[in-house]
Amino acid sequence: MKFVIQRDQLMESVQHVMKAISSRTAIPILTGLKIEAKETGIKLTGSDSDISIESFIPTEDNGIVNIEQIEAGSIIVQAKYFPDIIRKLPQKTVEIITDNHLNVTIRSGNAEFHLNGQDADEYPQLPQLHTDESFELPTDLLKDLIKQTVFAVSTVETRPILTGVNMKVEEGYLNFVATDSHRLASRRIPLESQTASITFPSVVVPGKSLTELNKILEEDQESVEVSVTENQILFRTKNLYFLSRLLDGKYPETSRLIPEQSKTIVYGQTKELLQSIDRASLLAKESKNNVVRLQTKENTVLEISSNSPEVGKVVDEVTADSIEGEDLKISFSAKYMMDALKAIENDHVKIEFTGAMRPFIIRPIDNDQILQLILPVRTY
Amino acid sequence: MKFVIQRDQLMESVQHVMKAISSRTAIPILTGLKIEAKETGIKLTGSDSDISIESFIPTEDNGIVNIEQIEAGSIIVQAKYFPDIIRKLPQKTVEIITDNHLNVTIRSGNAEFHLNGQDADEYPQLPQLHTDESFELPTDLLKDLIKQTVFAVSTVETRPILTGVNMKVEEGYLNFVATDSHRLASRRIPLESQTASITFPSVVVPGKSLTELNKILEEDQESVEVSVTENQILFRTKNLYFLSRLLDGKYPETSRLIPEQSKTIVYGQTKELLQSIDRASLLAKESKNNVVRLQTKENTVLEISSNSPEVGKVVDEVTADSIEGEDLKISFSAKYMMDALKAIENDHVKIEFTGAMRPFIIRPIDNDQILQLILPVRTY
Numbered sequence: 222m223k224f225v226i227q228r229d230q231l232m233e234s235v236q237h238v239m240k241a242i243s244s245r246t247a248i249p250i251l252t253g254l255k256i257e258a259k260e261t262g263i264k265l266t267g268s269d270s271d272i273s274i275e276s277f278i279p280t281e282d283n284g285i286v287n288i289e290q291i292e293a294g295s296i297i298v299q300a301k302y303f304p305d306i307i308r309k310l311p312q313k314t315v316e317i318i319t320d321n322h323l324n325v326t327i328r329s330g331n332a333e334f335h336l337n338g339q340d341a342d343e344y345p346q347l348p349q350l351h352t353d354e355s356f357e358l359p360t361d362l363l364k365d366l367i368k369q370t371v372f373a374v375s376t377v378e379t380r381p382i383l384t385g386v387n388m389k390v391e392e393g394y395l396n397f398v399a400t401d402s403h404r405l406a407s408r409r410i411p412l413e414s415q416t417a418s419i420t421f422p423s424v425v426v427p428g429k430s431l432t433e434l435n436k437i438l439e440e441d442q443e444s445v446e447v448s449v450t451e452n453q454i455l456f457r458t459k460n461l462y463f464l465s466r467l468l469d470g471k472y473p474e475t476s477r478l479i480p481e482q483s484k485t486i487v488y489g490q491t492k493e494l495l496q497s498i499d500r501a502s503l504l505a506k507e508s509k510n511n512v513v514r515l516q517t518k519e520n521t522v523l524e525i526s527s528n529s530p531e532v533g534k535v536v537d538e539v540t541a542d543s544i545e546g547e548d549l550k551i552s553f554s555a556k557y558m559m560d561a562l563k564a565i566e567n568d569h570v571k572i573e574f575t576g577a578m579r580p581f582i583i584r585p586i587d588n589d590q591i592l593q594l595i596l597p598v599r600t601y
Numbered sequence: 602m603k604f605v606i607q608r609d610q611l612m613e614s615v616q617h618v619m620k621a622i623s624s625r626t627a628i629p630i631l632t633g634l635k636i637e638a639k640e641t642g643i644k645l646t647g648s649d650s651d652i653s654i655e656s657f658i659p660t661e662d663n664g665i666v667n668i669e670q671i672e673a674g675s676i677i678v679q680a681k682y683f684p685d686i687i688r689k690l691p692q693k694t695v696e697i698i699t700d701n702h703l704n705v706t707i708r709s710g711n712a713e714f715h716l717n718g719q720d721a722d723e724y725p726q727l728p729q730l731h732t733d734e735s736f737e738l739p740t741d742l743l744k745d746l747i748k749q750t751v752f753a754v755s756t757v758e759t760r761p762i763l764t765g766v767n768m769k770v771e772e773g774y775l776n777f778v779a780t781d782s783h784r785l786a787s788r789r790i791p792l793e794s795q796t797a798s799i800t801f802p803s804v805v806v807p808g809k810s811l812t813e814l815n816k817i818l819e820e821d822q823e824s825v826e827v828s829v830t831e832n833q834i835l836f837r838t839k840n841l842y843f844l845s846r847l848l849d850g851k852y853p854e855t856s857r858l859i860p861e862q863s864k865t866i867v868y869g870q871t872k873e874l875l876q877s878i879d880r881a882s883l884l885a886k887e888s889k890n891n892v893v894r895l896q897t898k899e900n901t902v903l904e905i906s907s908n909s910p911e912v913g914k915v916v917d918e919v920t921a922d923s924i925e926g927e928d929l930k931i932s933f934s935a936k937y938m939m940d941a942l943k944a945i946e947n948d949h950v951k952i953e954f955t956g957a958m959r960p961f962i963i964r965p966i967d968n969d970q971i972l973q974l975i976l977p978v979r980t981y
Contacts, residue, residue, distance in 0.1 A: 302884060302912060309880050325913075332880055336913035500689050500712055504682060532682060533705075533716035 222258045222294025222319040226278065228310055228329065230287055231263075234276035235304050237461065238267030240433045241274040242300045248345070253297035255344050256317070263288060266347065267300065272430050273347050274437070275462035290316075295341035296325055306334055347464065350455045354421065355448035356412075358395075360438055360458070363445050366397045366408050367435045369564040369591055373399040373406035374428035386431055387472040388454075389423035398475055399428065404557045405475055405594040406564060424449055425472050430465035437461065479594060480580060483573035485549040487523065488542040488586065491570045495562040497525045497537045502555030504529045512598050513555045517548050527555075542569065551577045552600040558583075561593035602638045602674025602699045606658065608690055608709065610667055611643075614656035615684050617841065618647030620813045621654040622680045628725070633677035635724050636697070643668055646727065647680065652810050653727050654817070655842035670696075675721035676705055686714055727844065730835045734801065735828035736792075738775075740818055740838070743825050746777045746788050747815045749944040749971055753779040753786035754808035766811055767852040768834075769803035778855055779808065784937045785855055785974040786944060805852050806834055810845035817841065859974060860960060863953035865929040867903065868922040868966065871950045875942040877905045877917045882935030884909045892978050893935045897928050907935075922949065931957045932980040938963075941973035 235254070244252055246269050255266040262279040280288045296319045307315065310329035318326045319338060327334040358366075367386075375383035380402070387398040394409040434456055438445065448455040449467075456463040501513040505527050516524045521541045528534040551574060562570065567585030574581045583593040615634070624632055626649050635646040642659040660668045676699045687695065690709035698706045699718060707714040738746075747766075755763035760782070767778040774789040814836055818825065822838040829835075829847075836843040881893040885907050893907045901921045908914040931954060942950065947965030954961040963973040 299912065302886070305883050306880075309876070309883065311876065311880075331918035332877070332915070333917070334884070334913060334915045336884075337911070496689070496691065497712070500686075500691075503685050503689065504714070504716075506682070531717070532679065533714060535712070535714045537713070538711035 222256070222296055223290060223292040223317070224258050224263060225289045225314055225316045226263065227287055228307060228313055228315045230278055231315060232304075232307050234263075234265045234278055235307055237276045237437050238265045238274045239300060239304055240437055241267040241269055241272045243269040244301065246270070250297060250339060250343050250345070252300055253339055253344070254300040254303055255295065255297050255341055257295040257341070258291055259293050260291060263291075266344070268345070268347065270345075271427065271466050272433060273462075273464040275347070275464075277460040277462075279460070294319060296323065297339035297341055297344055298325055298336055302336065306336075348453060350448050350450055350453060350464070355446050355455075356421075357444045357446050360442045360445050361440055362410060363447075363456075364435055364438055364440070365566075366395075366410065367431045369408040369566070370397040370399040370406045371428050371431045371435070372560050372564070373401060373404055373593075375401035377401075382425055382468055382470040382472055384429075385425035385427050385468040385472075387423060387425050387475075388421075390421035395421075398472075400473075400475055400478075400594075403554070403596050404561070405478060405592075406561065407475075407592045407594075409590050422449060422451075423472060424454060425468040425470070426454055426465060427468055430454075434463050434465075437463065478580060479582065479592070480573070480575045483546065483575050483582075485517065485544070485546040485574040487517070487544050487572045487574070489523070489539065489570055489572070490542065491562055491565050491568055491585075493539050494523075494525075494570065495559055497523075497539045498555050498558050498562070501525045501527045501535050501537050502559075504532045504535055505555065511555045512552050512600060513558070514550065514552045514600065516550045517544055546574075549574055549577065551581070552598045553581075553595050554598065557595045561595060564593060565591065602636070602676055603670060603672040603697070604638050604643060605669045605694055605696045606643060607667055608687060608693055608695045610658055611695060612684075612687050614643075614645050614658055615687055617656045617817050618645045618654045619680060619684055620817055621647040621649055621652045623649040624681065626650070630677060630719060630723050630725070632680055633719055633724070634680040634683055635675065635677050635721055637675040637721070638671055639673050640671060643671075646724070648725070648727065650725075651807065651846050652813060653842075653844040655727070655844075657840040657842070659840065674699060676703065677719035677721055677724055678705055678716055682716065686716075728833060730828050730830055730833060730844070735826050735835075736801075737824045737826050740822045740825050741820055742790060743827075743836075744815055744818055744820070745946075746775075746790065747811045749788040749946070750777045750779040750786040751808050751811045751815070752940050752944070753781060753784055753973075755781035757781075762805055762848055762850040762852055764809075765805035765807050765848040765852075767803060767805050767855075768801075770801035775801075778852075780853075780855055780858075780974075783934070783976050784941070785858060785972075786941065787855075787972045787974075789970050802829065802831075803852060804829055804834060805848040805850070806845060807848055810834075814843050814845075817843065858960060859962065859972070860953070860955045863926065863955050863962075865897065865924070865926040865954040867897070867924050867952045867954070869903070869919065869950055869952070870922065871942055871945050871948055871965075873919050874903075874905075874950065875939055877903075877919045878935050878938050878942070881905045881907045881915050881917050882939075884912045884915055885935065891935045892932050892980060893938070894930065894932045894980065896930045897924050929954055929957065931961070932978045933961075933975050934978060937975045941975060944973060945971060 257264045265276045312330035316328040323338040325336040325338040396409040398407040442458040446457045505511045513527045523539045526536045561583045565585050569586045571586045637644045645656045692710035696708040703718040705716040705718040776789040778787040826837045885891045896904045903919045905917045941963045945965050949966045951966045960976050
């Protein structure tokens with residue numbers, strides 16, 4: 222194998238596939254990074270067997286030559302050293318050569334690295350997805366769907382299915398739902414006419430996979446093609462191939478958790494509320510639950526407070542845009558509320574309560590695509 | 602106690618004194634931050650008993666009023682919560698009030714915090730330095746003296762005296778020297794005529810104290826006044842008072858470590874050498890010593906290389922400005938060499954070797970105030 226490539230371009234691809242590579246894996250060869258050279262370009266692969274990422278650098282792109290002197294071949298290099306080596310090379314171009322004894326030479330300017338490689342044939346074959354059922358999503362929209370839901374997945378393994386985000390098509394909408402059973406985050410988008418016909422199974426994608434995918438996806442890529450099979454999901458852009466396993470099991474039905482009527486509705490400014498709850502939570506740092514109290518007052522005032530007997534207490538007031546319905550005193554996790562408010566993406570927020578012991582709903586005003594739900598904490 | 606103060610100004614002072622406060626201290630009250638209000642201004646104090654920092658905010662400064670409604674008094678607040686509270690207050694001004702029951706109220710806009718304070722009388726009295734022997738140093742020069750030496754202090758407690766930087770006056774120069782017995786860093790500056798007369802004991806300042814001092818000192822302060830007694834050192838700027846204990850014991854005589862003649866002299870470009878050694882050290886990540894080899898070649902070429910049998914090897918070439926004297930093969934710690942080169946502050950460097958087994962010296966060209974010394978590693 223041999224090729225000469227732009228260092229910056231190689232570096233970018235290396236950083237992408239590194240997102241899938243873990244130094245703690247049961248399969249030793251997966252600590253390596255696979256490099257394949259063909260006439261058409263260079264393909265890098267990283268995998269921890271849950272997530273597999275391929276990044277392709279085409280030999281030519283829009284008439285610009287990225288790679289020269291290609292001799293086909295493949296090798297595995299140690300992912301622990303390779304990224305730092307490429308980053309610190311002295312020149313803008315890099316030459317990479319392998320010999321018949323799995324020696325890898327990396328040359329740039331007067332710097333020359335000789336690494337012990339491994340046989341690419343020992344690298345597990347990545348599963349190829351065979352499905353016609355793929356659909357396209359604008360990249361920025363997919364990133365929003367992830368960011369607005371993935372924080373609510375469970376981080377404990379007691380119910381593994383809750384560590385994932387439920388993706389499903391329902392009534393002409395694509396839905397993303399995550400819940401750790403104390404709160405729920407959901408976002409849906411209407412399917413376009415050309416994709417509205419797809420019948421899409423309800424699948425559960427590991428939260429970790431979506432978090433990594435969101436880091437790699439660049440806004441400058443217009444769209445992502447999504448394909449689903451029984452146990453895998455593939456996200457594909459022009460030069461990126463991101464494959465994740467799906468979680469086994471049935472995702473709980475979450476729609477019945479969402480209250481249908483409300484007794485108190487608060488309209489307020491998202492940022493002001495967020496900052497007030499952040500302040501009220503400062504003294505509750507220690508306690509796991511980080512509970513704050515919200516109370517409606519006269520003249521559309523909301524009192525946000527918390528009390529940590531050993532440290533002190535805090536009382537904060539926020540003027541709501543308006544308050545409708547019954548008076549309310551309720552306690553909830555400051556962290557969950559801040560997570561939810563950050564996902565709102567609107568300057569104004571609508572919060573619907575159904576009494577102090579019932580879940581409440583946070584939405585942007587005038588937008589029913591985002592729904593955040595939080596279970597209160599019993600303190601009164 | 603009562604006062605109303607600009608939040609940003611209070612925040613800056615809080616951040617300064619926090620540098621001295623540790624949550625792990627044998628004296629519980631030192632986990633607190635002391636606030637004292639007088640007609641003239643507000644003084645904050647933090648201490649871990651090794652380092653004590655006082656930051657003063659004057660009531661008026663150049664005709665600008667910083668503090669209003671002052672009622673004299675003092676209190677201790679919990680340093681764990683106070684900085685975050687001040688940072689997140691909603692308005693630009695903060696009102697702080699205490700009552701007779703050690704309750705502290707912090708008010709800003711509609712936010713009100715009530716903290717349990719502690720009696721300021723329980724806070725240990727900071728030692729007052731009585732000495733006429735003080736001298737002034739330009740702030741940027743003191744920061745240089747620290748940065749160019751403190752990295753070389755020992756981090757192990759086997760010889761506690763080596764965890765400090767030796768400050769002494771000798772032959773009209775102020776000297777800073779640090780060594781961990783594998784390498785040595787020194788910087789000296791000529792004393793000005795007005796300070797040349799001071800007789801200054803040789804003292805050893807804990808490296809940690811100087812590191813913290815360097816973080817706090819701002820370039821916009823023109824000069825620092827330094828006072829030394831038998832067991833303490835005080836650095837004072839207009840509104841800052843930084844007191845550190847000194848290390849007990851006699852600092853080893855280091856001047857005889859420095860070779861007086863050399864057999865090989867290399868002149869080179871600092872940055873190029875640094876980057877080359879950085880690359881050569883990449884494969885040696887694992888090994889504690891992180892050893893690289895330097896070898897003189899024909900035509901003023903230096904070969905920098907390293908070899909890690911399990912990973913691979915690297916060979917890098919740097920063209921020196923010139924090489925004088927005998928051929929040389931030498932091995933040394935890449936980390937020590939990079940630390941030394943970073944302290945050089947000159948584009949060109951002079952390295953004097955006295956054979957493969959003797960310490961070698963790194964200096965900026967045309968400047969004998971900075972001297973870095975490294976002991977080689979035996980590999981041949």
